[in-house]
Amino acid sequence: MTKNFAIGSASLAFVLAVAIGGFFYPYIGFAVAAVMVVAMAMSLFKPRLFCAKACPRGRALGFGLKKLSRGRPLPTTALSGGSRRALCGFMMLCVGGNIYRLFGSAAALGSFFWGLCVVSLGAGVVVGIIYKPRAWCVVCPMGTLQETIGALKK
Secondary structure, three states, X not given: XXXXXXXXXXXXXXXXXXXXXXXXXXXXXXXXXXXHHHHHHHHOOOOOHHHHHOOHHXXXXXXXXXXXXXXXXXXXXXXXXXXXXXXXXXXXXXXXXXXXXXXXXXHXXXXXXXXXXXXXXXXXXXXXXXOOOOHHHHHOHHHHHHHHHHHHHO
């Protein structure tokens, strides 16, 4: 068993455990929030370091969709900085608003983060099959936010 297979399998197991387990136990959604915090912290050292080395979703998509993907390049509009920043801004606005709205209920907040995980995972699977397995990584709001933090740090 190779190192990449082991990491890919573990990432896929983690992502599926959160996606399925959060339906039954909403507090699992806080794992998504923890991953987001770790990604932001790692971006203080190097932009997208988390994406390259630690992102369980990116690894899971790359591992799980390898044989299903059509391997096509993404449209250039998806690659533009403006499109990525608009998606990131919209999602961060939604996250901030829901944290404010649901702050009194830990179960509701965990359920929100779980829902965010499932919706973005679904989008990642769809674009991963149509284009390349890790196509979601190109437009991922967390990656865009990491790049933004890295640029501000300079």
